[in-house]
Amino acid sequence: MSVVPDSLAMDVVEHTNNRMVLSMGPQHPSTHGVLQVITEIEGEVITKAEPEIGYLHTGIEKSAENLFWTQASTVIERMDYLSPLSNAMAYILAVEQLLGVANDIPERAQQVRVLLCELSRIASHCVWLGTGGIDLGAISTFFYSFDLRERILDLNEFAGGARMHPNYLRIGGLNGDLPTGFLDKLDVVIDMYAPRMREMRNLLQKNPIFQDRTIDVGILSAEESLAWGITGPTLRASGVAYDVRKAFPYSGYENYEFDIPTRTEGDAYARFLVRLDEMDESMRIIRQIRKSLVGGPVMVPDTKFAAPPKETIALSMEALIHHFKIVSESFRVPPGDVYQPVEGPRGELGYYLVSNGDNRPWRVRTRPASMYNLQVLKKIAVGELIADMVVMIGSLDPVFGEVDR
Amino acid sequence: MPSSQAPPPGATALDPTALRPPIDDAAIERITPAELVARVMTLKASGYTMLLDIGGVDYLERAPRYDVVYHFLNLSGDGATVAAVGHPRRVRLLVGVPRDATDVPSLCDLYPNANWPEREIFDLFGIRFSGHPDLRRIQMPDDWEGYPLRKDYPLRGPASEMTPRPAFALKSNVAAGTPASGKTAAALQKQIAAARAGAATHGEPAAAAQSAATSPSAATAGTASAKELAERPINLKSDSNESK
Numbered sequence: 001m002s003v004v005p006d007s008l009a010m011d012v013v014e015h016t017n018n019r020m021v022l023s024m025g026p027q028h029p030s031t032h033g034v035l036q037v038i039t040e041i042e043g044e045v046i047t048k049a050e051p052e053i054g055y056l057h058t059g060i061e062k063s064a065e066n067l068f069w070t071q072a073s074t075v076i077e078r079m080d081y082l083s084p085l086s087n088a089m090a091y092i093l094a095v096e097q098l099l100g101v102a103n104d105i106p107e108r109a110q111q112v113r114v115l116l117c118e119l120s121r122i123a124s125h126c127v128w129l130g131t132g133g134i135d136l137g138a139i140s141t142f143f144y145s146f147d148l149r150e151r152i153l154d155l156n157e158f159a160g161g162a163r164m165h166p167n168y169l170r171i172g173g174l175n176g177d178l179p180t181g182f183l184d185k186l187d188v189v190i191d192m193y194a195p196r197m198r199e200m201r202n203l204l205q206k207n208p209i210f211q212d213r214t215i216d217v218g219i220l221s222a223e224e225s226l227a228w229g230i231t232g233p234t235l236r237a238s239g240v241a242y243d244v245r246k247a248f249p250y251s252g253y254e255n256y257e258f259d260i261p262t263r264t265e266g267d268a269y270a271r272f273l274v275r276l277d278e279m280d281e282s283m284r285i286i287r288q289i290r291k292s293l294v295g296g297p298v299m300v301p302d303t304k305f306a307a308p309p310k311e312t313i314a315l316s317m318e319a320l321i322h323h324f325k326i327v328s329e330s331f332r333v334p335p336g337d338v339y340q341p342v343e344g345p346r347g348e349l350g351y352y353l354v355s356n357g358d359n360r361p362w363r364v365r366t367r368p369a370s371m372y373n374l375q376v377l378k379k380i381a382v383g384e385l386i387a388d389m390v391v392m393i394g395s396l397d398p399v400f401g402e403v404d405r
Numbered sequence: 406m407p408s409s410q411a412p413p414p415g416a417t418a419l420d421p422t423a424l425r426p427p428i429d430d431a432a433i434e435r436i437t438p439a440e441l442v443a444r445v446m447t448l449k450a451s452g453y454t455m456l457l458d459i460g461g462v463d464y465l466e467r468a469p470r471y472d473v474v475y476h477f478l479n480l481s482g483d484g485a486t487v488a489a490v491g492h493p494r495r496v497r498l499l500v501g502v503p504r505d506a507t508d509v510p511s512l513c514d515l516y517p518n519a520n521w522p523e524r525e526i527f528d529l530f531g532i533r534f535s536g537h538p539d540l541r542r543i544q545m546p547d548d549w550e551g552y553p554l555r556k557d558y559p560l561r562g563p564a565s566e567m568t569p570r571p572a573f574a575l576k577s578n579v580a581a582g583t584p585a586s587g588k589t590a591a592a593l594q595k596q597i598a599a600a601r602a603g604a605a606t607h608g609e610p611a612a613a614a615q616s617a618a619t620s621p622s623a624a625t626a627g628t629a630s631a632k633e634l635a636e637r638p639i640n641l642k643s644d645s646n647e648s649k
Contacts, residue, residue: 054546057544057545059553062554066560098426100426222484226454226455227454227517227518228517229455229456229458229516229518239483239485240483240485241484241487241489241490242480242484242490243490247491247492247493248492262486334424334426335421335425336421336424336425336426337421337422337425338425338428338430339430339476339495339497340430350457350458352476354462355421356421363463365460365461365474367476371521371522372518375520376518379517404544405544
């Protein structure tokens with residue numbers, strides 16, 4: 001985090017005819033958060049760009065080390081605040097690996113987890129679509145996409161009690177079963193999705209102004225993407241079909257039929273198309289789960305770390321004791337380390353956890369997909385027009401809660 | 406409160422990575438900083454084209470104290486289709502870094518995306534990467550002192566960053582982390598009462614003693630005796646109103 005690095009500050013003094021240093025952000029409406037990009041421009045062409053991050057550093061990793069294993073998921077959901085469930089999913093899967101219960105999670109819990117994660121992927125892409133349109137002056141898309149997003153957040157609220165950070169996933173399963181009437185509300189969202197998506201595509205996909213602004217902007221080749229550690233839709237828009245859901249299936253993704261949309265152009269327009277197609281594939285998974293949702297428990301029966309159901313607490317002394325112990329001192333996790341990735345909306349979101357056998361994590365390291373995706377900005381921005389900077393930032397879709405943590 | 410759950414074997418282990426359960430998430434190798442570059446060049450030549458992540462861990466008591474953890478991914482071929490990607494392999498390198506020689510060779514020349522995570526580890530752990538082109542702080546302000554993710558760094562930050570406490574909190578002199586057991590609370594009450602008694606007698610000892618002797622009701626008007634003050638139950642919330 002810096003105002004102007006020394007190397008560029010010197011250039012301010014030595015600037016020649018047309019060269020100037022322009023600091024964009026951190027308070028800029030089109031940087032999608034608090035990002036500062038120190039750009040060096042000649043006329044309108046960018047010759048150097050240096051993203052500066054850290055303005056939203058909140059020490060979440062340090063906080064998580066000082067919370068119980070269960071409590072840590074509440075702060076972890078705040079990292080990528082546009083799709084909190086993906087963060088919680090990755091963290092909880094990693095803890096379950098350490099506990100050795102990864103194969104014991106009930107079928108229904110796994111299905112509901114995938115259902116909510118895919119819903120939150122759509123909700124997250126809705127923000128990208130709406131704000132990405134606003135960056136280019138297409139304001140109407142914003143209203144359509146945020147309306148769809150609100151319906152999905154209502155589902156979050158209905159299931160977990162909060163719109164954005166429901167904290168509904170638990171180590172070992174779910175906080176509770178889906179409330180009565182959830183599936184009816186889900187059907188409403190499923191029914192409205194296709195026509196709404198058609199409207200949003202009509203607004204942008206073949207819009208000549210939008211195409212002029214995005215085609216051949218911010219091109220990334222497949223080799224460059226791999227070298228810069230790019231994952232997610234940004235990588236798939238460059239022609240590499242790497243998706244954690246297919247490469248390392250988790251939580252039953254191998255049971256669903258879905259495709260991994262890819263493009264080969266690697267420009268901002270290709271990323272736009274890949275993300276739109278990805279939303280359709282997510283809805284395909286949601287429809288399959290809606291049809292095949294099984295009944296049964298949503299939590300592992302092991303009372304060592306699964307709090308007993310609320311209704312048994314009033315009836316059973318042992319349940320009350322278990323509940324009290326789990327709330328007051330949590331549970332211990334066997335020592336070891338594990339790396340568990342999931343496919344978040346922005347790419348491979350991984351957690352490297354270290355447990356020393358205590359009831360708090362020793363280390364919680366996030367692999368922040370947005371950070372690696374954003375880092376490549378200094379590579380792709382060179383030689384582009386300064387006006388296209390907002391297009392490139394928007395097409396990389398960074399979330400600064402995750403970049404800075 | 407002592408736990409009724411028996412700690413698992415190896416509880417509070419110094420090196421948890423040596424005790425890990427059989428999880429098949431990556432091939433794990435432990436190497437020294439001197440071997441790093443040669444090993445990574447071999448890996449890159451054998452198809453590990455993506456550096457997924459670099460993270461740091463501080464084990465505090467262990468020797469070597471820190472681990473720098475590298476995750477590599479092998480995407481075979483060009484990865485143009487899902488079938489071509491298949492189930493790629495991961496390699497995890499654990500590089501032990503001693504307490505007093507925190508110098509690790511930078512991988513920026515081999516993998517350009519090592520730039521930011523190495524800066525982050527320098528920023529938060531104080532581990533230096535030799536050969537890094539731009540080793541500045543990345544998350545914390547440039548003039549920050551200390552390395553926040555080290556285990557001996559206080560959770561609430563350095564003392565200079567803490568919110569100033571009100572005067573009565575400073576007087577209580579309760580060390581951070583004191584358990585809120587009954588005994589400590591009683592000791593705290595006793596201490597505050599003693600402090601008040603000292604303050605009351607310090608101002609006008611003769612007048613205070615006299616008023617207490619003549620009219621007990623006058624004590625509530627602000628001139629309470631030391632004995633009454635000591636016996637009055639202490640309620641920190643309404644304390645300031647009562648003393649007026």
